[in-house]
Amino acid sequence: MDATAKFLKELQSEITCSICRGYFCEPVTIRCGHSFCRACLSSSWRNGAPAFSCPECRQDSQDREIPLVNRCLAELSELGKELSSKLMQSTEGQSHCVTHKKLFKLFCDEDQIQLCVTCYETPEHGAQKISLVQESAHKYRRELENLQIRLEKHLEEDEQLLAQEERTAVDWHGMIMGEFDKLHHFLMEEENLCLKSIREEQKASQDRLSQHMQSLQDLMQELQEASHQANLDLLQDAKQLLGRSEAVLAKQAKAVIPELREYPIHSLIEMFNRFRVDLTLDPRSATSCVTISEDLKHVKARGDWEVGTKAPEDCLHHYVFAKQVFSSGSKYWEVDVTQLPQWILGIYTPNLKRKRARNVASCTSVFLLQCVKKEGDYYLQTYPGPLNHQMKSPLSRVGVYLEYSLGTLAFYNVLQSSLIYNFHSISFKAPVTPIFSPGPPLPGTKPGPMTLCPVDSHLCACCYSSQ
Known part of the structure; x- marks a missing residue:
């Protein structure tokens, strides 16, 4: 019986459809060699599908027609079902209780075991739900049939939903690409307008400087001619010439010193906020020039600030360092300098060689942006670098992107x-280590703190206009 059962098990694996998991019904065999029920394969190969593939090995098939029924496999399936039925009947007829040597006629629903009449009479089984084997088998067959009907209904509904989804699917791929195309177009237009504005302002600045130079040359020519005039003629024109000279010279600073231009770039800061880092100050870097708050987010200048003429990288005792250091990736942080007339921001990295103009190598360890106040005007300067521009108004918040x-x-x-x-x-x-300096303070003033902004602090212009 064991050999027969093993043979039947192997036979069942050959005559079972991998889609419905039941015996073949009108089996068909496709090119890859796998077989399925005709109805199961037809349901799998839905109309309108871009390619017909094997439900088991997924190999594409060029044939879009369902193959003819495999008669040999159909006969083998019928033979397998018949053998399985006979073996089941034989097994049921020869199933005996090992303990009492009697036929199993009862089934315990609670313990899911077969019982003979003597087993039923024992105390441990007397109070449990017991029924005849035939009745239990019939009940479970009915439940399994109902479950199969429900599964088939759900499968049919899912197939209908899938077909509907394919007919009415939204082309999200195309729509999203279209949105990014529009964004690229808007940014390109904004870039063109910004570059056009830069060219126009550069030309205006060059024209203004050229006119100022021409005025100086004309004035020098007049002064040279005046020096050769007779005394009476010189005295007649001298006062007017001196006044005009002073007016031309007064325009020199405005003509020569450039003004820092603002070219807003849409969503620039929002993009950088993706790389926002939460910086804190290193309390060990506090010196006699600066003090750090307990929360390590504020730094203030002290009264004994030493103002010198050394290069910025030689005055590291004026700076406070961040606890965090960076050696990879993109990083962004913001600093509030609203209460400071003068300040320095940047980074420190040791022993760095940098090429300057004409391929001359120089060593620098700091890269800085500095705000300086002179005679009521504010200037932004870089070190190293050429920036030395006057500002229309002082800055409130500076973003740093590394x-x-x-x-x-x-x-x-x-x-x-x-x-x-x-x-x-x-x-x-x-x-690389971020560095900060809340000075040098102006004589006779009490500047406020330089503040490291939290990562969730996102401000716009209206936030400051109300302060």
Whole structure:
């Protein structure tokens, strides 16, 4: 009986449909060699499908027609079902209780075991739900049939939903691509307008400087001619000439010193906020010049600030360092400088060689943006770098973006969403540390703190206009 059961089990695996998990009904065999019920394969190969593939091995089939019924396999399936039925009947007829040597005629629903009459009479089974084997088998067959009907109904509903989804599916791929195309178009237009404005302002500045130079040349020519005039003629025109000279000279600073322009870039700061880092100050870096708050987010200048003429990288005792250091990736942080007339922001990286103009190598360890106040006007300067521009008004919040792998360090006016200055092509060889300096303070003033903004602090211009 064991050999027969093993043979029947192997036979069942050959005559069972892998889709419905039942014996083949009108079996068909496709090119890859796998067989299925004709109805199951037809349901799998829905009309309108781009390719017909085997439900088992997924190999594509060029044939879109359902093959003819495999008669040999159909006969084998019928023979297998008949053998299975006979074996089941034989097994039922020869199933005996090992303990009492009697036929199993009862079934315990609670313990899911077969019982003979003597087993039923024992105390441990007397109070449990017992029924005849035939009745239990009939009940479970009915439940399994009902379950199969429900599964077939759900399968049919899912197939209908899938077909409907394919007919009415939204082309999200195309729609999203279209939205990004529009965004690219808007950004391109904004870039063109910004570049056009820069060219126009550069030309206006060059024209203004050229006119000022021409005025100086004309004035020099007049002064030279006046020096050869007779005394009476000289005295007649001298006062007017001197007045005109003073007026021309007064325009020199405005003509020569450039003004920092603001070119807002849409959604620039929102993009950088993806790389926002939460910085804290290193209390060990506090010196006699600066003090750090307990929450490590504020730094203030002290009264004994030493003002010197050394290069910024030689005055590190004026700076406070961040606890965090960076050696990879993109990082962005913001600093509130509202209460400071003068300040310095940047990074420190030791022993860095940097190429300057004409391929002259120089060593620098700091890259800085500095705000300086002179005679009521504010100026932004970079070190190293050429920036020395006058501002229309002092800055409130400065954003700093570091891209380590690209060697980029950029400073931004957060409220205007505009670039201030960009260091590029820096060959970082060591970790980078953000540095901060709330000074030098102006004589006779009590400047407030420089504040490291929290990562969830996102401000716009209206936030400051109400203060």
